[in-house]
Amino acid sequence: MADPATYRPAPGSIPLDPGVYRFSDATGRVIYVGKAKSLRSRLNSYFADPASLHSRTQTMVRTAARVDWTVVQTEVEALQLEYAWIQEFDPRFNVKYRDDKSYPWLAVTWSEEFPRVFVGRGPKRKGTRYFGPYSHAWAIRETVDLLLRAFPMRSCTTGVFKRAQQSGRPCLLGYIDKCSAPCVGRVDAQEHREIVADFCTFVSGQSGPLLRRLEREMKKAAEAMEYERAGRIRDDIGALRRAMEKNAIVFADGTDADVIALAEDPLEVAVQVFHVRGGRVRGERGWVADRMDDSTTGELIQTFLVQLYAGDETRVDEGSPVPREVLVPELPSDPTVTEWLRQRRGSGVSLRVPQRGDKRTLMETVTKNAEEALVRHKTKRASDLSTRNRALEEIQAALDLPEVPLRIECFDVSNLQGSEVVASMVVFEDGLARKSEYRRFVIRGVEGQNDVASMHEVITRRFRRLLEERAELTDPDDPDGPLLVDPTTGAPRKFAYTPGLVVVDGGPPQVAAAEQALAELGITDIALCGLAKRLEEVWVPGEEFPVILPRTSEGLYLLQRIRDEAHRFAITHHRGRRSKTMLESALDQVSGLGEIRRKALVGHFGSMRKLRAATPEEISQVPGIGPRLAENIATALADRPPAEAVNTATGEVLE
Numbered sequence: 177m178a179d180p181a182t183y184r185p186a187p188g189s190i191p192l193d194p195g196v197y198r199f200s201d202a203t204g205r206v207i208y209v210g211k212a213k214s215l216r217s218r219l220n221s222y223f224a225d226p227a228s229l230h231s232r233t234q235t236m237v238r239t240a241a242r243v244d245w246t247v248v249q250t251e252v253e254a255l256q257l258e259y260a261w262i263q264e265f266d267p268r269f270n271v272k273y274r275d276d277k278s279y280p281w282l283a284v285t286w287s288e289e290f291p292r293v294f295v296g297r298g299p300k301r302k303g304t305r306y307f308g309p310y311s312h313a314w315a316i317r318e319t320v321d322l323l324l325r326a327f328p329m330r331s332c333t334t335g336v337f338k339r340a341q342q343s344g345r346p347c348l349l350g351y352i353d354k355c356s357a358p359c360v361g362r363v364d365a366q367e368h369r370e371i372v373a374d375f376c377t378f379v380s381g382q383s384g385p386l387l388r389r390l391e392r393e394m395k396k397a398a399e400a401m402e403y404e405r406a407g408r409i410r411d412d413i414g415a416l417r418r419a420m421e422k423n424a425i426v427f428a429d430g431t432d433a434d435v436i437a438l439a440e441d442p443l444e445v446a447v448q449v450f451h452v453r454g455g456r457v458r459g460e461r462g463w464v465a466d467r468m469d470d471s472t473t474g475e476l477i478q479t480f481l482v483q484l485y486a487g488d489e490t491r492v493d494e495g496s497p498v499p500r501e502v503l504v505p506e507l508p509s510d511p512t513v514t515e516w517l518r519q520r521r522g523s524g525v526s527l528r529v530p531q532r533g534d535k536r537t538l539m540e541t542v543t544k545n546a547e548e549a550l551v552r553h554k555t556k557r558a559s560d561l562s563t564r565n566r567a568l569e570e571i572q573a574a575l576d577l578p579e580v581p582l583r584i585e586c587f588d589v590s591n592l593q594g595s596e597v598v599a600s601m602v603v604f605e606d607g608l609a610r611k612s613e614y615r616r617f618v619i620r621g622v623e624g625q626n627d628v629a630s631m632h633e634v635i636t637r638r639f640r641r642l643l644e645e646r647a648e649l650t651d652p653d654d655p656d657g658p659l660l661v662d663p664t665t666g667a668p669r670k671f672a673y674t675p676g677l678v679v680v681d682g683g684p685p686q687v688a689a690a691e692q693a694l695a696e697l698g699i700t701d702i703a704l705c706g707l708a709k710r711l712e713e714v715w716v717p718g719e720e721f722p723v724i725l726p727r728t729s730e731g732l733y734l735l736q737r738i739r740d741e742a743h744r745f746a747i748t749h750h751r752g753r754r755s756k757t758m759l760e761s762a763l764d765q766v767s768g769l770g771e772i773r774r775k776a777l778v779g780h781f782g783s784m785r786k787l788r789a790a791t792p793e794e795i796s797q798v799p800g801i802g803p804r805l806a807e808n809i810a811t812a813l814a815d816r817p818p819a820e821a822v823n824t825a826t827g828e829v830l831e
Contacts, residue, residue, distance in 0.1 A: 180237045184223045189555045190216040191548050195247040196257045198265070199240035206265035208236050211254040215245050236269045246460055247545050249537070257457055282307040282316055284376055289365050290337070290358045291372045292330040293320060307379045324354040326390075326412035327375035329368065331355065387413060431455050433501035435535070436484075437542040438476060439550040441740070442712060443733055446550035447480055450542050453499075462546070464553045466728050478508035485520050501526045503539055554737070563730055564607030570731030571677070574723050575716060577703050581676030582606055586738045587638075587690070588681040589619070589630045590746035597622060599634040600746035603675075604738050614745055628689045631680055635693035642674065643697060675702060681739050683708040683722075684715050691717040707739045766805070766812050773800050777809075788813050 195215045199208040212218035222229070222237050229237070248254050285291050287303030295316050300306055324331060332340075332347055332355070340346050340359035350357035358368045378386050390413050397406035435450040448462045471479070485498050498521035507529060508514075517525040530536040568580045584604045591597040597619035603610045617637060622629045678694075680686045687706035694702060705723075706715040712732060713722035725732035780798045781787040787795075795806035 180223050183240070183242050185219065185243065186556055189552045190219050190245070191247055192216050193247045194251050194254045195245050196254050196261060197243060197245040198261065199236060200242045200244070201239055202241040206267050207239060208267045208269040209258055209261045209265060211258040213251055215247070219243065219245070232269070247541070247548050249541055260457055280316055282320065282379060284372060290330050290368055292332065293375065294331065295320065305376060323375060323378065324349070327371050327378070328354055328356040329371045329375055330358060431501065432499040433503055434499050435503045435538055435542045436477070436480070437505055437539060437546045438473060439543065439546040440473070440476065443727065443736055444550065444553070445476055446546045446553065448542050448546035448549060449484070450538065460545070462549045464549060472509065473506045474509035477504050477506055478510055478513055481508060481513055481517070485517065498525055500524070503528065503530050503535055505529065505539065505543065567607055567730035567734040570725070570729055571735065574714065574725055574731060575703060575705055577677065579676065581703065583673060583675045584677045584679060584738060585675040586679040586681070586742040587631065587634055588742040588746040589627045589634065591625055597630055598746060599630060600742050601638060602738065602742045602745055607734055609741060627682065628685045631682070631686045632689040632693045635690045636697065639694060639697050639699055677703045677705065679735060679738060680706045681709070681742060682706050683713070687715045687717055707735050712736060766808050768805055769809065776800055
């Protein structure tokens with residue numbers, strides 16, 4: 177048996193979202209499927225002290241050799257997917273370890289003279305039509321209650337039905353029009369069976385034709401001035417629409433589709449595929465690959481489709497490997513791919529981007545899983561000690577450093593057309609982020625948009641602080657070495673640490689500015705480089721040509737991750753300051769609106785866009801804002817048009 181510690185996921189790699197997890201043995205066979213409200217909490221419980229686990233659970237985790245998970249959006253989706261995969265994989269430890277409850281079915285006793293509908297569990301019986309299974313018994317009972325308004329079929333037990341026949345009086349449902357009362361002869365067996373057939377058609381997923389037929393009947397009744405009948409049909413249509421359960425994991429129309437989503441960054445791409453057959457997710461697959469070029473999303477989709485459907489190994493059911501529908505986040509760059517898919521399938525294939533509805537919701541779920549897969553891959557890659565060591569050694573060799581750069585600091589500047597210029601400093605030690613030592617800077621000595629001068633200022637300020645703390649914390653017994661810990665408090669003096677490498681976001685101009693700032697401070701023993709985003713080139717001071725690291729290099733991967741983290745940190749700071757400044761500038765002229773009330777507005781609405789869209793009545797709901805002041809605020813915002821939206825990463829003016 178395997179030791180669970182050998183396949184335990186890395187700390188922090190398990191998401192907090194709801195989802196379904198699968199334990200597999202060494203041969204790849206799924207031995208247990210479970211669902212969780214929080215995947216991290218549930219999976220961590222399996223890797224706790226073995227003595228605290230149930231004996232059968234201990235056997236399961238020691239039999240397993242791998243654990244995987246799939247993120248979903250809600251607990252209901254997790255329940256649906258768990259059941260589908262239990263049916264799909266037949267895991268050995270789910271047979272006896274699950275409780276005695278089964279998933280509820282919706283059953284119609286079709287073999288009886290007057291069929292009845294009921295919600296039940298357990299084994300199926302001959303002569304009864306079953307629908308489901310469903311996520312919750314209470315949910316399907318509420319659905320049936322709504323459907324009985326439109327399809328007044330029998331739902332009572334045999335005993336109640338016979339008593340009504342003997343007494344000649346229907347039960348309560350017959351009096352409130354939720355049963356057509358065949359027990360007392362209001363409808364005959366054939367009419368009742370037609371009602372039951374319509375019910376079965378609806379719950380089997382063919383709701384569209386039935387709703388259209390009812391709408392036609394409603395219009396005809398209205399034209400014939402049978403307004404009471406038209407009103408009843410209208411209410412029936414409303415009940416049917418409310419009864420349509422919206423669930424991204426189960427499609428009512430029996431969809432056969434592959435849902436494909438991507439999560440990408442400049443060096444890697446993660447692809448996730450959900451295989452939907454008969455309206456249910458029957459399987460999912462994922463890949464993470466290195467990006468070898470600067471392909472667009474459309475080109476990546478095209479390459480992946482060809483690889484996915486080119487061979488028989490992609491078959492996920494007994495039919496064609498290409499389903500009737502393929503949903504993608506962006507259409508391939510070459511339209512001939514659609515024709516190629518048609519040839520592979522032998523019939524029509526719809527290749528499209530879902531825009532709304534359940535399929536769009538499922539696409540978002542698949543995208544989230546692709547993002548989680550990329551994060552897990554990056555976390556595993558970053559947390560692996562040998563990989564980190566190799567990355568640092570590659571950086572040392574590429575930049576010809578005297579020693580491995582165990583502490584790397586990266587700086588980035590962010591601004592919006594020269595306004596609210598800020599900078600960030602992120603710190604990585606031994607290849608891992610040290611978020612407690614991140615710093616933000618507000619650039620005050622530079623006018624307008626000047627990234628080079630801003631970089632000079634932030635490097636000067638950071639390393640002037642380094643010199644000051646070195647001087648302040650010099651040990652009298654060791655004048656040559658600064659104290660890195662405050663002798664009075666024991667707290668580390670973070671700015672007193674000297675980085676092994678300084679990375680700036682940019683090319684030769686930014687590198688030259690940083691080099692000049694260090695030279696002006698008399699610092700010559702700190703290595704410096706810049707990473708240009710467009711081609712991922714590494715620029716070194718005084719060199720005419722950049723250092724080109726292979727795209728598969730762990731060193732380039734680490735530099736890129738550090739640079740992206742600095743960019744993210746700077747953008748976050750800049751957006752916060754920009755929102756605050758825009759709000760203050762727009763409301764400066766409103767009489768009676770001070771700083772406290774401005775903060776209340778920010779906290780209530782969260783953004784200028786939402787505040788501009790608010791009515792005076794909604795603004796007056798903010799504590800301290802009366803009706804008259806709310807009118808003045810709405811007028812001030814209406815008189816001042818919104819500023820242009822600008823992509824702060826590229827400088828592009830958005831429509």
